[in-house]
Amino acid sequence: MDNILIKAEKINKIYRLPAEEIKAVQDLDLQIRSGEFIAIMGPSGSGKTTLLDILGCLDSISNGRLEVLGKDVSRLKEHSLVALRRKNIGFVFQDFLLIPTLTALENVELPLLFSRMPCERERSISLLKKLGLAQRINHLPKEMSGGERQRVAIARALVTNPKILFADEPTGNLDTKSGEQIFRILKELNQKENLTVVLTTHNSKFGSQAKRIVYLKDGRIVCREDSCLYA
Amino acid sequence: MKIISVAFKNLQRKKIRSFLTIGGVTIAVAVLVSLMGFDAGYQRALTGDIDKMGYQVLVTAKGCPYEAATMMLKGGGGMRYMEQAVYDKIVKDPRIDKITPQLVVAQFDKNRQNGLGGFVLYMGIDDSYLKLKPWVKFKSGGWFSGADSDEAVIGCETADREKRVPGNQVFIPKLNKALKVVGIFERTGTQDDGTVFLPLRSAQRIFDFPYKLTGIGIKLKDISSLLSFEEALYNEPGIQVISMAQVKGTIFNLISSAKVMTNSIAIIAILIAVIGVVNTILMSVFERTKEIGVMKAVGASRLDIFRIIWLETTLICVMGGFFGDIFAILGAQAVEYILRHILPYAPGGKLVLITPELLVGSFIGAIIMGLIAGVYPAFRASSMRPVEAIRLGD
Numbered sequence: 331m332d333n334i335l336i337k338a339e340k341i342n343k344i345y346r347l348p349a350e351e352i353k354a355v356q357d358l359d360l361q362i363r364s365g366e367f368i369a370i371m372g373p374s375g376s377g378k379t380t381l382l383d384i385l386g387c388l389d390s391i392s393n394g395r396l397e398v399l400g401k402d403v404s405r406l407k408e409h410s411l412v413a414l415r416r417k418n419i420g421f422v423f424q425d426f427l428l429i430p431t432l433t434a435l436e437n438v439e440l441p442l443l444f445s446r447m448p449c450e451r452e453r454s455i456s457l458l459k460k461l462g463l464a465q466r467i468n469h470l471p472k473e474m475s476g477g478e479r480q481r482v483a484i485a486r487a488l489v490t491n492p493k494i495l496f497a498d499e500p501t502g503n504l505d506t507k508s509g510e511q512i513f514r515i516l517k518e519l520n521q522k523e524n525l526t527v528v529l530t531t532h533n534s535k536f537g538s539q540a541k542r543i544v545y546l547k548d549g550r551i552v553c554r555e556d557s558c559l560y561a
Numbered sequence: 562m563k564i565i566s567v568a569f570k571n572l573q574r575k576k577i578r579s580f581l582t583i584g585g586v587t588i589a590v591a592v593l594v595s596l597m598g599f600d601a602g603y604q605r606a607l608t609g610d611i612d613k614m615g616y617q618v619l620v621t622a623k624g625c626p627y628e629a630a631t632m633m634l635k636g637g638g639g640m641r642y643m644e645q646a647v648y649d650k651i652v653k654d655p656r657i658d659k660i661t662p663q664l665v666v667a668q669f670d671k672n673r674q675n676g677l678g679g680f681v682l683y684m685g686i687d688d689s690y691l692k693l694k695p696w697v698k699f700k701s702g703g704w705f706s707g708a709d710s711d712e713a714v715i716g717c718e719t720a721d722r723e724k725r726v727p728g729n730q731v732f733i734p735k736l737n738k739a740l741k742v743v744g745i746f747e748r749t750g751t752q753d754d755g756t757v758f759l760p761l762r763s764a765q766r767i768f769d770f771p772y773k774l775t776g777i778g779i780k781l782k783d784i785s786s787l788l789s790f791e792e793a794l795y796n797e798p799g800i801q802v803i804s805m806a807q808v809k810g811t812i813f814n815l816i817s818s819a820k821v822m823t824n825s826i827a828i829i830a831i832l833i834a835v836i837g838v839v840n841t842i843l844m845s846v847f848e849r850t851k852e853i854g855v856m857k858a859v860g861a862s863r864l865d866i867f868r869i870i871w872l873e874t875t876l877i878c879v880m881g882g883f884f885g886d887i888f889a890i891l892g893a894q895a896v897e898y899i900l901r902h903i904l905p906y907a908p909g910g911k912l913v914l915i916t917p918e919l920l921v922g923s924f925i926g927a928i929i930m931g932l933i934a935g936v937y938p939a940f941r942a943s944s945m946r947p948v949e950a951i952r953l954g955d
Contacts, residue, residue: 379952388858389948409862416860427855427951431570432562439562444860486859 335494335526336362336385341394343380354380356549367520369540370530377549378530379498386419386496387411416445420487424499426479428471434458434482435467441490457485477508484515497529568872582841586881586927587888589834593827594889594915594923595896600820602914607812610908611805613751615693616778623801640665642773643800656790659780661689664761666768670734682756685764693778702727702744709762713740716754720745731757738767750910835934842874842938853942854950867943874935875928882927886920
C-alpha cells in the first residue's frame with residue numbers, strides 16, 4: 331500500500347469553548363491514495379473545511395492518528411510541518427487569498443521564496459501561461475477577474491510540484507462559467523499529471539465528477555461512494 | 562523575488578500611513594542630529610572663543626566667577642572695576658610671559674538691532690593686547706596714533722554692520738562722543754569681531770574710569786606655576802585670579818545641565834517615533850492576518866514571517882534615518898540662525914556642528930531603533946497559527 335498518501339484513523343477535532351464543546355470531526359477514518367480525485371461534500375457546518383485543514387496539516391487533531399506521506403503529523407514539530415507542507419501540499423482557497431500587493435507572477439513565486447528553492451521564473455511563467463494567464467503575468471489581483479485570480483491561486487499551489495492539492499470550495503466565489511473552467515483545470519491536473527486532488531464543494535454537479543465522494547454530516551462520514559460519472 | 566521586495570510592497574499598500582510614520586522617524590532623527598550637533602558645535606565654538614583670548618589667567622575685581630566668565634566672553638553690564646595699581650604691581654612678576662590690561666565698558670545703544678537696542682562693547686587696550694593675540698591682523702588701517710587719542714580700531718562685524726572704513730567715525734551714544742576709526746581687525750570668530758577698541762587711557766578718560774581696569778589678561782611662562790602665582794595674589798585685596806581652565810569648567814558645567822535637557826528632548830522624540838512605528842506595524846499586521854495565514858499555508862515559516870515584518874519596520878526607520886539626516890543638514894543653517902537670535906550668548910564659529918560621524922551614528926541608531934521596534938509586531942505576526950489566521954482573519 332505504498333501509494334497511500336494520507337491515512338486518518340479515528341481522528342477527532344474538538345473545539346473547547348467556555349460554554350460547550352464542538353466536535354467538528356468525529357472518529358473519522360479516511361485513506362487517500364496517490365492519483366485520487368476526492369470530493370468532500372456535505373451541508374454547511376458539517377466539518378468539510380476543518381477536515382481539509384487537518385488533512386493539509388494546517389490544523390491539528392484533538393485525538394486519533396493521522397499519517398501524511400508516512401509521517402505521524404501529531405508528533406511533528408512546527409518546523410517539520412512547515413517543511414512537509416512546503417514540499418508536498420498545495421492549497422487553493424474559496425476566496426483566492428492572493429497577496430494584493432504582488433503581481434500574478436510574484437504571487438506564484440511566493441512559495442518558491444519560502445521554500446528556499448531557486449526562483450524558477452520560467453516555471454512560474456509557464457504555469458501561468460498554461461492556465462491561460464499569459465496576458466495577466468504582471469497584473470495585480472485587483473486588475474483580474476475572479477476566475478483569473480483563482481487560476482493564479484492554482485498556479486501558486488502547483489509551483490512547488492506538490493503531491494497533493496487541497497482545494498476548499500474553489501468554485502464557490504465564481505460564476506458558473508469560471509467555476510466550470512476551474513473545475514476542468516483541476517480535473518485535467520488529476521487526469522494528465524496524476525496529481526492527487528482533494529476538494530470540498532457544495533456543488534453536486536462538480537462533486538459527482540470526482541473519482542470518489544465523501545459525504546460528511548456533523549463531522550462524521552455518512553457515505554462514501556465511487557463516482558461512475560468521472561470520465 | 563526577494564523577501565525585501567515583499568516587505569517594501571507591503572509598505573506601499575497604505576502610502577499615507579507609511580509616509581506619516583517615516584515622517585515621524587525623520588523628525589526624531591533630525592531633532593537628534595540637530596541637538597547633538599548643537600551640543601558639539603556650541604562646545605567647540607566656546608572652547609575656540611576661550612582659547613582665542615590668548616591668555617591663560619585673568620585677574621579681575623573680586624566677585625562672582627560666573628559673572629567674570631560672562632564678562633570675559635560677552636562684556637555686559639554690572640562690571641566690577643579694580644585699580645590699575647594692581648597691574649603696576651604684578652607686571653614685574655618673573656613668572657609672567659605676557660600681560661595686558663583691559664577696561665571693558667558696555668553701552669546700551671537703542672539704535673542697534675533694527676531699533677530693538679543692544680549693548681556695544683568698548684574695550685580699552687594697549688599695544689600689549691596684540692602681543693597676547695599675535696594672530697589678530699588688520700584688515701585695513703592700523704594701530705592708534707597715540708596712547709590717549711580719540712581713535713578706535715573696530716572688529717570686522719562692527720565695521721560691516723556700521724559700514725565703517727578707516728577715516729570714518731564711530732559715535733558713543735549717551736556721551737555723544739565721536740572716535741575716528743583708524744583700523745579694522747580681520748575676522749577672528751570671537752567677540753572681538755563685534756567690539757570697539759580704543760586706547761586704554763582714552764577709555765579711562767572718556768568713560769570716566771580714571772586709573773581703573775576691569776581685567777588683566779596674563780600668559781604665564783609656565784602654566785604649572787599657576788598655583789603659586791594665584792597664591793601670591795591671594796592676599797591682594799579686591800581681586801581674584803581666574804584660570805581659563807576654571808572658566809571652561811564653569812561654563813561647561815552650565816552647558817552640561819542644558820545638555821541633559823536637550824538629550825531628554827531627543828530621547829522623548831525618539832520614543833514617540835518608536836511608539837508610532839510599533840503602532841503602525843501592529844495595525845498593519847492585524848489588517849493582514851489572513852494574508853499572513855496564507856503565507857504560512859504556502860510554506861512560510863515563523864522566521865520568514867518574522868523577517869518580513871521586521872524588514873518592514875527596519876525599512877521605515879532606514880528611510881526615516883536617511884531623510885532625518887538630510888533634513889538636519891538642510892536645516893542646520895536655519896537652526897543656527899534661530900539659536901543666534903534666542904541665545905543670550907552665542908560664541909563665534911559654527912553653532913551647529915554636523916559631522917559625518919554624527920550622521921552615520923544617527924543613521925545606525927535609526928536602524929537599531931527599527932530593529933527594536935519591529936520585534937514585537939514581528940513576533941505577533943510569526944506566532945499566528947495559519948488556520949486561525951485564514952479562517953478568523955476577516
